[in-house]
Amino acid sequence: MFAVRSRSRSASEGHPGSGHPVPAPRTAVESGPAAPRAAAGSLPPSVARVAARTRLSAELLAAILAVDGRSRATLDDMERADALADALLTRRRQRAGGQGPAFARAG
Numbered sequence: 146m147f148a149v150r151s152r153s154r155s156a157s158e159g160h161p162g163s164g165h166p167v168p169a170p171r172t173a174v175e176s177g178p179a180a181p182r183a184a185a186g187s188l189p190p191s192v193a194r195v196a197a198r199t200r201l202s203a204e205l206l207a208a209i210l211a212v213d214g215r216s217r218a219t220l221d222d223m224e225r226a227d228a229l230a231d232a233l234l235t236r237r238r239q240r241a242g243g244q245g246p247a248f249a250r251a252g
Contacts, residue, residue: 198230
């Protein structure tokens with residue numbers, strides 16, 4: 146049905162000197178909890194908002210899985226974490242802007 150072409154691998158593939166790129170090791174400074182916040186200061190505001198939402202969504206997904214005692218996420222879990230992150234950041238922006246929550250203003 147589908148033709149799959151196998152690729153031969155050499156013993157040194159992905160190692161220094163093999164001609165294949167090797168990812169740089171992460172340092173403690175890059176991967177520490179303060180690293181995203183420090184880098185966020187140099188990002189344009191729209192990119193910083195997306196980065197903050199992505200980080201919050203990942204934290205919420207981890208919390209959902211921890212509470213449920215699972216190690217694998219479903220698509221529904223990911224979508225729920227994204228929706229929760231979006232709602233939380235929207236509420237945070239409204240509070241910072243001096244506006245009340247949307248549901249309080251609607252009444």
